[in-house]
Every structure is written in C-alpha cells, then in structure tokens.
Amino acid sequence: MRQAKIQYGTIFCGTLTETDDGEFIFKYDDDYVNQYPTQFITFTMPVRKKEYKDKRLFPFFEGLIPEGWLLDIASKNWKINTNDRMGLILACCQNCIGAVSVQPIQMKDE
Numbered sequence: 001m002r003q004a005k006i007q008y009g010t011i012f013c014g015t016l017t018e019t020d021d022g023e024f025i026f027k028y029d030d031d032y033v034n035q036y037p038t039q040f041i042t043f044t045m046p047v048r049k050k051e052y053k054d055k056r057l058f059p060f061f062e063g064l065i066p067e068g069w070l071l072d073i074a075s076k077n078w079k080i081n082t083n084d085r086m087g088l089i090l091a092c093c094q095n096c097i098g099a100v101s102v103q104p105i106q107m108k109d110e
Contacts, residue, residue, distance in 0.1 A: 003017045006102060061089055
C-alpha cells in the first residue's frame with residue numbers, strides 16, 4: 001500500500017491511497033470537510049465524507065503527472081516505470097503548478 005497527503009495550498013485536504021490490490025482511494029480529511037465544504041480540489045470530486053474509489057488513478061491526479069520529455073526524464077532519473085502512476089505521483093508531484101500538491105507518506109515497513 002502506498003499513500004500520499006494531498007494539500008490544497010497549505011491546507012491538508014485528504015489522502016490518496018493505492019491499495020495492495022491496485023485500487024485507488026481518495027478521501028477528504030474530516031476536518032477539511034467540516035471547515036471547507038465547498039472548496040473541492042476538482043469539480044469531479046466534490047467535498048464529501050464518503051471516499052472515492054476506482055480501479056484506475058483518478059483523472060485529476062493523472063493530470064498532475066508530467067508528460068512527454070519531462071515524463072521521460074522523471075522516469076529515467078527515478079527509475080520509475082511510466083505505467084506506475086502512483087510512483088510517478090509520489091515522485092513528481094510534491095511541488096506542482098497550481099493549488100494542489102502531493103506529499104508521500106512513508107509507511108512503517110519501508
């Protein structure tokens with residue numbers, strides 16, 4: 001399992017998880033839901049208490065991953081397969097253009 005904290009500006013807004021089964025889960029933080037009920041990270045994922053689940057990485061997060069020659073550089077430098085979407089998110093999206101950033105969560109067994 002791999003996880004990341006999702007920041008909206010300087011505010012922690014939720015957690016993105018890739019399970020060992022390859023499922024992706026995004027869950028808004030409960031405090032964020034209560035304090036910022038209308039401040040969603042994307043129109044396709046409005047703020048709610050229920051988690052979002054999908055077999056594929058959510059399109060919003062896919063859009064944060066570099067493309068083209070920049071993806072090639074990231075893939076080669078960090079030795080990440082371009083199909084490892086969560087690996088690319090964790091490596092490349094800590095300082096994105098825009099309001100959303102991704103901070104890797106180190107698991108105890110790593």
